[in-house]
Amino acid sequence: MFADLKRLSHHAAWRRQLEMLLESTGEGIYGIDLRGRCIFINGPGAAMLGYTPDEVVGRNMHYLIHHSHPDRTLMPVHECRIFKAFREGRGERVDDEVLWRRDGSCFAAQYASYPIRDGQTVVGAVVTFSDISERKQMERALQATQALLERRVQERTARLQSAHDSLRRLSAHLSTLREQERAHIARDIHDELGASFTALQLDLAWLRGQLPGQPALLAHLDRMMEVTRTAMGATRRILNDLRPVVLDHLGLWAALESLLQDLQSRSALDCRYVCPADTERCRLGREAEIAVYRIVQELLTNVQRHAQARSVSMQVRLQGRDLVLSVEDDGVGMQVQAQPHTFGILGMRERARSIGGDLVLDSQPGAGTRARLVLSGVA
Ligand SMILES: Nc1ncnc2c1ncn2[C@@H]1O[C@H](COP(=O)(O)OP(=O)(O)O)[C@@H](O)[C@H]1O
Numbered sequence: 001m002f003a004d005l006k007r008l009s010h011h012a013a014w015r016r017q018l019e020m021l022l023e024s025t026g027e028g029i030y031g032i033d034l035r036g037r038c039i040f041i042n043g044p045g046a047a048m049l050g051y052t053p054d055e056v057v058g059r060n061m062h063y064l065i066h067h068s069h070p071d072r073t074l075m076p077v078h079e080c081r082i083f084k085a086f087r088e089g090r091g092e093r094v095d096d097e098v099l100w101r102r103d104g105s106c107f108a109a110q111y112a113s114y115p116i117r118d119g120q121t122v123v124g125a126v127v128t129f130s131d132i133s134e135r136k137q138m139e140r141a142l143q144a145t146q147a148l149l150e151r152r153v154q155e156r157t158a159r160l161q162s163a164h165d166s167l168r169r170l171s172a173h174l175s176t177l178r179e180q181e182r183a184h185i186a187r188d189i190h191d192e193l194g195a196s197f198t199a200l201q202l203d204l205a206w207l208r209g210q211l212p213g214q215p216a217l218l219a220h221l222d223r224m225m226e227v228t229r230t231a232m233g234a235t236r237r238i239l240n241d242l243r244p245v246v247l248d249h250l251g252l253w254a255a256l257e258s259l260l261q262d263l264q265s266r267s268a269l270d271c272r273y274v275c276p277a278d279t280e281r282c283r284l285g286r287e288a289e290i291a292v293y294r295i296v297q298e299l300l301t302n303v304q305r306h307a308q309a310r311s312v313s314m315q316v317r318l319q320g321r322d323l324v325l326s327v328e329d330d331g332v333g334m335q336v337q338a339q340p341h342t343f344g345i346l347g348m349r350e351r352a353r354s355i356g357g358d359l360v361l362d363s364q365p366g367a368g369t370r371a372r373l374v375l376s377g378v379a
């Protein structure tokens with residue numbers, strides 16, 4: 001088409017080609033002089049604005065098609081970025097404004113405005129523009145979808161969180177109920193069985209006094225008294241397990257020590273307990289003390305059942321305002337699960353959370369196990 005540009009450019013055919021190009025493009029193209037008046041507009045551009053080219057030529061383009069913002073507030077001519085092109089002698093690209101049609105409607109437009117130079121002098125500007133309403137609409141739809149999605153995710157997260165909170169509250173509530181139930185059963189056992197055992201013991205003692213010189217019967221009676229004593233001991237242990245009275249009488253720290261002493265006397269484990277005096281004075285409140293006691297009970301049961309350890313040590317210390325209790329064994333260890341699914345560990349975690357604490361297990365197969373219970377801000 002443009003085989004020999006030099007010769008062609010002086011030819012009428014060249015101008016014809018230019019005309020064809022301008023009229024065939026999908027973009028609007030117009031030129032303005034320094035006063036902003038239209039010196040040329042192509043057919044597609046005029047049509048996009050609802051005019052014929054003849055109707056536009058000579059008109060001030062700012063007042064004709066660019067006079068207002070999308071919200072219909074006026075755009076003063078000194079703010080017009082199309083005019084900037086020749087005021088500042090450089091190009092300007094814009095895609096966040098609208099152009100106005102003859103019928104008073106507007107469309108989202110993208111335009112580029114460049115100065116027209118005659119040698120060194122700027123004599124006007126050439127503007128290309130296109131209708132980007134569809135693109136804008138798609139962008140808006142996309143944004144709306146994104147916002148909707150985000151809202152949905154937020155709503156779902158909130159629902160999950162609230163379900164989680166409810167479960168946690170339920171779990172804490174069940175814990176309290178269980179403790180109350182245990183206390184209730186303990187009271188019943190204590191009152192009913194305790195009184196009966198005492199009466200039985202007294203009667204057996206009285207009977208013993210009535211049977212002098214009957215060694216066979218006396219031996220029998222002694223065995224009965226021994227059985228009664230054993231049953232009383234067992235009952236006391238069960239009672240203590242149901243409701244750790246030592247917690248009420250001696251406080252948490254002594255109660256924990258007695259748990260370790262029990263373990264030591266029942267097993268071959270070497271048990272150690274470290275609790276500095278300043279920590280010993282720290283009281284946590286009845287609820288929290290029961291929770292800590294139950295957690296330690298479960299930790300020690302686990303050591304006994306799973307660890308095959310030679311020694312276990314418990315340390316309580318204050319770290320700033322936090323209380324840190326750790327139970328450490330030198331047993332077989334385990335692979336710690338990020339999300340525990342066994343009830344012992346789950347229960348301990350929940351108990352810890354219900355009193356505002358956190359339980360962390362640290363273990364490797366073959367490297368022992370350390371549990372750390374941290375209660376923040378209690379001291
Ligand atoms: N101190 C420990 N040493 C070794 N393994 C342990 C220890 N504590 C817990 N485990 C392992 O973690 C598992 C889960 O413990 P837990 O939730 O208390 O359930 P359970 O004691 O009923 O098996 C145990 O089965 C055991 O394999």
Ligand SMILES: [Mg+2]
Binds near residue numbers: 298301302345
């Ligand atoms: Mg367990």
